[in-house]
Amino acid sequence: MTAPPPAFTLEAFTNLGFWSGVLVIAGIYAVVALGLQLNVGYTGIVNFGQAGFMAVGGYSMAILVLEAGFSFWLALPAAILITMAFGVLIGLPSLRLRADYFAIVTLAMAEVVRLVAQNARGLTGGNKGLYCEYEGASQTCFDDSWRSVSDSILGFVENFWSDPEVLLPLLLVVWATVAIGIVFLEYVQRTPWGRVLRAVREDEDAARALGKNTFLCKLQSLAISAVLGALAGFFLALFLATIHPDDYEPIVTFFAFGVLILGGLASYRGVAIGAIVVWTLLEGTRFVELPISEEKAAALRFAIVGLVLILLMAFRPQGLFGKREEMVLGD
Amino acid sequence: MEASTAPAGPAPGESLREFARGHPQAVAFSVIVLMVAILVGAYGLHEVAQSTLNGLTLGVVYALGAVGLTLVYGILRLVNFAHGDFLTFGAYMAYLVNVTWGMPLVAGIFFAMAATALLGFVSERVMWRPMRAKGAGWLHLMLMTIGLAFLIRSAVQWFWGTQIRTLDVNITDSVSFLGLRIGQTELVVVVVGIAVLLAVGLIVRFSLLGKQMRALSDDMALAETAGIDTRRVILYTWLFAGGLAGLAGVLSGALTSLRPELGFELLLPIFAAVILGGIGNPFGALTAGLVLGIATEWSTLVIEPRWKVTIGFVALIIALIIRPQGIFGRAKEI
Secondary structure (H helix, E strand, C coil): CCCCCCCCCCCHCHHHHHHHHHHHHHHHHHHHHHHHHHHHHHHCCCCCHHHHHHHHHHHHHHHHHHHCCCCCCHHHHHHHHHHHHHHHHHHHHHHHCHHHHHHHHHHHHHHHHHHHHHHHHHCCCCCHHCCCCECCCCCEEHHHHHHHHHHHHHHCCCCCCCCCCCCHHHHHHHHHHHHHHHHHHHHHCCCHHHHHHHHHHHCHHHHHHHHCCHHHHHHHHHHEEEHHHHHHHHHHHHHHHEHHHHHHCCHHHHHHHHHHHHCCCCCCCHHHHHHHHHHHHHHHHCCCCCCCCCCHHHHHHHHHHHHHHHHHHHHCCCCCCCHHHHHHCCC | HHHHCCCCCCCCCCHHHHHHHHHHHHHHHHHHHHHHHHHHHHHHHHHHHHHHHHHHHHHHHHHHHHHHHHHHHHHHHHCCCCCHHHHHHHHHHHHHHHCCCCCCCHHHHHHHHHHHHHHHHHHHHHHHHHHHCCCCCCHHHHHHHHHHHHHHHHHHHHCCCCCEECCCCCCCEEECCCCEEEEEEHHHHHHHHHHHHHHHHHHHHCCHHHHHHHHHHHHHHHHHHHHCCHHHHHHHHHHHHHHHHHHHHHHHHCCCCCCCHHHHHHHHHHHHHHCCCCCCCHHHHHHHHHHHHHHHHHHHHHHCHHCCCCHHHHHHHHHHHCCCCCCCHHHHHH
């Protein structure tokens, strides 16, 4: 039992620290869910392995920096390539399966990744996680380079804002990624390739009959999603300043699905708004004074997500911004 | 078991590959026999027998969980991610009776089975039947099962917290026979589990309800045309699946401990058993569950025990890649 939380006041909602935390985590989930939107909303492949891609991205970045001596800026593209290759490797055998089998096998894949992270202690630090490497008096952390950049951004901002939020640089980078992701994906959706994806979602056999290589399209869709997962993995690692197996449980993917469904299938912008709504709700409840322990409050937050999922599916399956005419999935 | 329904024997001159394709059970059986032979050669009969016995305890949990999951999956094409949390629910119901109320474990088992069966029944009436009437697709239903899983787990966490709890079972005494040792609780779990699994097999094979359930799993429209009251059979299927999940949860809780993640951690290996056994095939799920539990324990002979949880996942992924219709399934279902 911790001390009772402060009484519910609007103070929390004018608190910049609160909002920067919420927006960073919402942005990370928006990046994850953009990948899901491409897969689930536009290609019709139900990918339940985003947490696995995040873990592969985050861990390979940290391992490249700490163990292989890569510079942070080189490790980022290398980790993206690794995650992309991993996505292709997973997709090659499993994308031929029925949609529901694919969902289960991607979930199992993500769990294998997490269990490997937990047990391959030499490489991943096991349950201690990864952060810094000590050599004598000097220490190297995977986010050293990022923190120096972050500090210089903060130093620049201080010119016209005396006491900036420490999370501001990360917040800017995360939401810039979300914005670029949305512009890129919305553009891609209008290209011939994007139309083939939709055709695959509507009727894969018909698309194949027209001579489209639907398997390749699905594989590319999954690879892009894996890249977005890797980016989210980097951001999560920078946000938490550690990489730990528990941060990549299947629950992450399920929450991202909550964001996706609330935002609405087949709407990239909806995903961004869905992420903000979900995390404002979840974090905002921390400021409501309830005569219950922290454990029960956590259970309650968890229950809210479950209830939102059930009620949305039952009464508004297209979410906030989804298009009902694009809801062919799952027929 | 289902082996009798396998395609007729190979024509002379047919290649080995085609034989393997037509007789997946024979191939699976040979692989298992080969594995046993290698393990016995490397580690000795006693070690292998002991780990088989240990593996049986996990195997009955997997098998009990898998039978219900496969029936629901086969009949309703509902990928029930809440099934693992049905197990959790059952385990905590037994805790309520066994520890909080101080009654014997047997009473806890019956209460857990009844309560979890009721949970399945209620979920069908409140969620799945109305959603099917609306024409919801499988993805919608699957996301709803995730929501239900969250609700059940958070309810458990609300009432019992996240700390580890144990049922009132004897964890110190053990029994020896033929030079093998098994804990008293483990022995009870294996005996109860095997007995119930036998009963389940008989019910599914010979009873009218079992035949109806298999008919629905095979072809819902055809079963309806044949005059089966599908609504009633679906409700009974949920009772059946829930009851078995509750039992599996209690047995798992008795073997180790109770925590809110208990069921979810078992869900993927149970899915592995369902898919290995061929979706909708209760005999396949039962056999695959037992084999998977035992194989998990065998793996500790070769690799470090902390890796053994990955066996279920790896089996699932390999099975889906090599033979997605499972050992007992037919290709047309894919």
